[in-house]
Amino acid sequence: MSAKLSVATLAIALAFAGPAVAQQNIENLKQMKLSGVDVSLPPVPQTGKNADAIRENLKRIKLPPGFKIDLYAVVPDARHMAVAPSTNMLFVGTRKNTVWAVTNRNSGDMATEVKPFAPSAQFHVPNGVCWTKDGFLIVVEHNRVLNFPAAEFFYEGGDVAVIEVVPQGKLIPVEEESYNHHARTCRIGPDGMLYITLGQPFNVPPREKLALFNKVGIGGIVRMNAFDGSKREVYATGIRNSVGMDFNPKDKTLWFTDNQTDGMGDDIPAGEVNRATAPGQFFGYPYICGKTRITEFGYDKDPLPANTVAPQVLMDAHAADLGMVFYTGKQFPAKYQGGFFSAQHGSWNRTKPIGARVMFTSLKADGTADKTEVFAEGWLDDATGTYRGRPVDVAVMKDGSLLVSDDFAGALYRITYQP
């Protein structure tokens, strides 16, 4: 492609950047052609006033003895994370239009470069990112799923090869698209299938929506082939809005967080962490949330379905438990190994705000939850009630350190342990 032509294409792409252009870009990328979109976007500055202010905030974070937290990267709107299997980089989703590629070129304490990934794909709420066992990056958007082969090696080129797992508008019915609870998360299961959390868009879903939602897997978790979207089935139902899940590598059960109903008071219902041990389980929503029966639309007058699976962990009401990860590293003390970390975004409608913490839950020998404790806190200023940050997701790095993403400050933090 001549320089002149590509400039013209770019101008057209920018002028008419709509769904049709996005689809043409995807068609080009699927055939390993150039999209013609300017992919040489500037990196996010990693030094200066903003980075210094974030570091200053981190001085207030409380951790157990021996642990330390540092700024790892400035990443605007940072949401869920996927640490690359081979190279020293990770991808970070957002609820806007960008997936960030975060690279650490010198193996130092901080990332050295943060740049948009595959801008020509024109992402829409690309919140969910995860890896297949063979190093294919999955990006789950509001209503599309893409798969990028060997993304950790090809991302530097700008335009990257792509496989369309679920085309635009086919993850959920377009009529059910909503700007509430529309951030997806994903994981690849031990069966190699792609698992996706699908939040239902209401605070409490009206009765007439339940049949459709259960059929599609809205307010649930679906699974499908990670390359062509085939064999799609609803894996779990009865969930309000899960924004985080992980498989326990030990017994292969699927654990996930669920966000609680609003408007019932400051201290109910409790937030949930659940454990799915088989396909087809029902987790109680909208009949029950935590231990609280839901009164809206009279769901509390219905008998609680007999097959309801109770939560493993009850969290503080409104703390908004989002991303979670089993600790598979060796750097942290033995008590953390085999348990999981989970991030609390923090409340938006509680009289006294609560949350903005990282929690740790240990497991019993039988694989069920044991104790849950606060691991990291201090992003919420207790005196004034103001937020300095809101944790979204947690991820384990190859050296056993723990990454925490924050979409309020726009940053990734790294927690390390030295006895």
Added chain:
Amino acid sequence: MRSLSVWVAAVLTAAAAHPPSTAWAQDAKAGARKALACQACHGLDGIARLPDAPNLAGQPAVYLERALRTYRSGERRNEVMSIAAQSLTDDDVRDLAAYFAAIQIEVKALPK
């Protein structure tokens, strides 16, 4: 990140620029405290922290009051705002609108 006190000061400065409205400045000051309930989505500075929430900084008070009242009455619906507005008194509505309206903003650049 600026502290709440800086923002309160900013509001009072902004209010001082409109001399006749001493009462309004008091509303804005009360609103600053109540706006803690809005910060997670709209930011204490009125600049949205979430992509699905609008910026409120500098929004005219008459618009904000109407929005909150119609969310409260059910005339306007949003899964988050319908709940958030439910418990607001008329004083709360006035104070919050005064607070966000008093935040001064500046447009830096228009798309070329």
